[in-house]
Amino acid sequence: MTIEKTVYNEYNYNVVFCMQKRGDRVNEQTEKSPVKQSLWGKFFQMLITWTVYFLFRPKIIYEDKTLKKALKNRSCVFVANHTHHFDGAYGGAVLWRYKPYVLVKKSWYEKPxxxxxxxxxxxxxxxxxxxxxxxxxxxEGIVENGGSLLIFPEGGIAREGHxxxxxxxxxxxxAKHAVPIVPCAIFGTYSPVFGMRQKILVGKPIESNCPPDMRHSKYARELISKAEARVRAMYRELADKYGDCETYKEF
Amino acid sequence: MNTEICEKIKKMLVENLRIPEDELEYTSELFGDDIGLDSIDSIEIIAGIDSLFGVQMTGAARENFQSIETLAKYVEEHQGE
Incomplete structure (x- = not known):
């Protein structure tokens, strides 16, 4: 049995997808369109994307050129460093091909x-x-239905310069769903229009394959430390290439 | 104590958190020396309880996560809310 469920919680966030009970077959509709967004939501998201492209002229660099297409048809968890409040909008906009759902601090939903x-x-x-x-x-619902996520694992902006x-x-x-983590380094100071282009370096996916006798939480720690090391190294690469943008005192 | 709820929670813990079934008693301390779970595991427990019983445990006090028994008690008290 497939339950079609519309999720509108107290924050009315825009997730409408078909949830299936464990072990049930995926129906055609679920396979075809796992994660739906309202028409207005799509339009607004497109507007944000255009605005981001106009204002910050993003430069998207792939560590491996084949990644651009390879990431398109698979679920993945993008993880990036967090330097500015714009990161969520920026990340969602520049990774529009993969339609990631961005994890946003609940307190932002409380601002009118x-x-x-x-x-x-x-x-x-x-x-x-x-x-x-x-x-x-x-x-879990999003990933099980083929969607992707964008997470800032620091849990907040780096306010102390590192x-x-x-x-x-x-x-x-x-770890739980064997979905790869894609490390991303966001670089720049969000200088609008004529300033330095805001850059994002998309790294090679870190595959997830939790051993059967290992707890997901333990494996998640291993995965995240690999991802963190990659993001730091990638940020360093960008800083070496484009010069320090002084977002961090150290990284 | 509702044995049916306890059994469902135990099954969920064994399947989702990969805790060996023979190590897990209804009274085993989940976050203590017995099983040794940590804060990351609690996310899976909360999601599992929500899926199984429709009970939201986000923000529930720490003592409710002590054992299967305390989890079952919480579920029993908040089911149908």
Whole structure:
């Protein structure tokens, strides 16, 4: 039996997808269109993408050129460093090909205007103040149906001038569902229009293959530390190539 | 204690968190020395309980996660809310 479920929680976030009971067959509709977004949501998301492209003239660099296409038809968890409040909108815009759902701090949904706009986009609220299982369940639904996620595993902006430690929760989905983690390094200061182009370096996927006798949480820690090391190295590469943009004092 | 709920939770813990079934008693301390789970595992527990019983445990006090028994008690008290 397949349950068609529309998820509109208290934050009215824009996730409409077909959920199937464990062990049930995937129906045609689920295979065809696993993650749906309202028409207005799609239009608004497109508007945001155009605005991001106009304002920040993003430069998207792939570590391996084949990645651009290879990532398109598979579920993955993009993880990136977090330097600015724009990162969510920027990441969602430049990775538009993969339609990732961005994990957004729940407190943003409580802001009257911004919260409303976030709710139209492909975003999932996450409560960082307490153990939150709601985001995990939603993210599982998305990944099981072929969707992708964009997570900032630092859990906040690097305010003290250095990249913070990546939290393992971000890799839990990857560990449990054998979905690869794609490390991304965001580089730049979001200088609008004529300033330095905002860059993103998309790394090679880190495949997830949790051994059968290992707990997902333990494997998630291993995965996230690999991803963190990759993001730091990739950021360093960008800094060497384009010069230090002074986002971090050290990285 | 509702044995049916306990059994479902135990099954979920064995399947989702890969805890060996023979190590897991209804009274085993999940986050203590017995099983040794950590905060990341609690995310899976919360998601599992929600899927199984439709009970949301986000923000529930830490003591509710102590054992299968306490989890079952929480589920029993909050089911149908």
């Amino acid at each position: 205007r911004t919260g409303k706009m976030i709710s139209w986009c492909r975003c999932i609220p996450i409560n960082l103040d307490e153990a939150d299982g709601e985001w995990f369940k939603t993210a 990249m913070q430690e990546f939290k393992a929760g971000a890799a839990l989905i990857s």
